Amino acid sequence: MLHLKQDHSELVVLSxxxxxxxxxxxxxxxxxxxxxxxxxxxxxxxYPLLTKLEKQGLVTTSWEEIKSRSSDPDATGRKRKWYTISPKGSKRLTQHIENQQRVLKILNGFVPTSLRDSGMGLA
Amino acid sequence: MLHLKQDHSELVVLSxxxxxxxxxxxxxxxxxxxxxxxxxxxxxxxYPLLTKLEKQGLVTTSWEEIKSRSSDPDATGRKRKWYTISPKGSKRLTQHIENQQRVLKILNGFVPTSLRDSGMGLA
DNA sequence: TCAAGATATATCGAAACTTGATATATCGTG
DNA sequence: CACGATATATCAAGTTTCGATATATCTTGA
Known part of the structure; x- marks a missing residue:
């Protein structure tokens, strides 16, 4: 199991x-x-990440009432919070990936040539 | 100026x-x-990073007394702490890069095909 | 000669981040 | 009708991060 850092988490969730x-x-x-x-x-x-994305306007949200099949007509039903990427969020995703590429390229310049030449480069 | 996270800092310093x-x-x-x-x-x-690397046995250290050109023969002189990568550190660097490659490959699977196809992929 | 900027290592503390544990409640199935 | 899955959310304790700060020496040029 690989550890997802916040930067990667944001990239993955927006993706x-x-x-x-x-x-x-x-x-x-x-x-x-x-x-x-x-x-x-x-x-x-x-959940903290989704809340952060919402606060930053990268996603919009809406609640869905999940209809219960229960016979009880008064049942509250479970709630589901939907997240939709916003134009700002799409833009952020593109920038995020561009940034990753730039970092990777520079990072690769630090990898010792012996490792880079043996196909272990990062970019 | 790009923000270097600890993982990247370690990779760069070991490199x-x-x-x-x-x-x-x-x-x-x-x-x-x-x-x-x-x-x-x-x-x-x-410095906290270098201390961490030292504690983990990834680098070994030694102090150098920098000879002063000052006329005072009693001058203490400035000290310089040298860091040398250890076999364990070399191994860690290789693993670190391998791990980055694996993460990048999986991460790339999340990038929307539209962005991936336009050359914005991460791997 | 002496001030200022570069060299050199190091800690502090406030803020942000991370995550296992916990809480609450409903849904679906055998 | 119990149990595992679905579903959202907070808490607290730990780690990480980084600007600010501290200390001291070396070098250069006005």
Whole structure:
């Protein structure tokens, strides 16, 4: 299991949302699936991050009332909070990736040539 | 000026030391030079990091007394702390880069195809 | 000669970040 | 009807980060 730092978490979450709106639980499942279980965003990492993205205007949110199949017509039903990437969020994602590429390129300049030449370069 | 996270700082410092032993001040200058000023490791980031590397046995250290040209024969002289990468440190550097490559590959799987196809992929 | 900038190492503290543990509640299935 | 999955969220304790600060020496040029 690889450790996802905040920068990477943000990149991954915005990437997932760039394809379709989703919600916390589904996003965490998607991340685990798409990374073959290598990446994991726990609830305690996920929700603060989503709240931060919302505050920064990178995503918009809406609540969905999940209709219960319960026979009780008064049942409250479970709530689901949907996250949709905003234009600002899309822009941020692009910038984020561009930035990663730039960092990677410079970082690669530090990798010893012996390692770089043996196909271990980063860029 | 790009923000160097600890993971990247460690990679960069070990990479610099993999070529030749050096000391704190010189390492920070080397990093600024080799990155065209894009990366910067301030003293407050550099010295705790070097101490950590030393404690983990990734580098060995020795003090050098810098001979003063001062006419005072009793002058203490400035001290310089040299850092040399250890076999354990070399191994860590290789693992570090391998790990970066793995993370990058998985991360790239999250980048939207539209961005990936336009040459913005990470791996 | 002497002031200023470069060389050199190091700590402090406030803020931000990280994460396992915890809390709460509903849904689906055997 | 119990249990695992779904679903969101906070807390607290630990780690990380970094500008500011401290200390001291060396070098250069006005």
């Amino acid at each position: 997932v949302l760039a394809e379709d709106p989703s919600y916390g639980y589904a996003i965490s499942k998607e991340i685990a699936a798409r990374s073959q279980g290598h990446f994991k965003l726990s609830p305690s990492a996920m | 610099v030391l993999a070529e030749d032993p050096s000391y704190g001040y010189a390492i920070s200058k080397e990093i600024a030079a080799r990155s065209q000023g894009h990366f910067k490791l301030s003293p407050s980031a550099m």
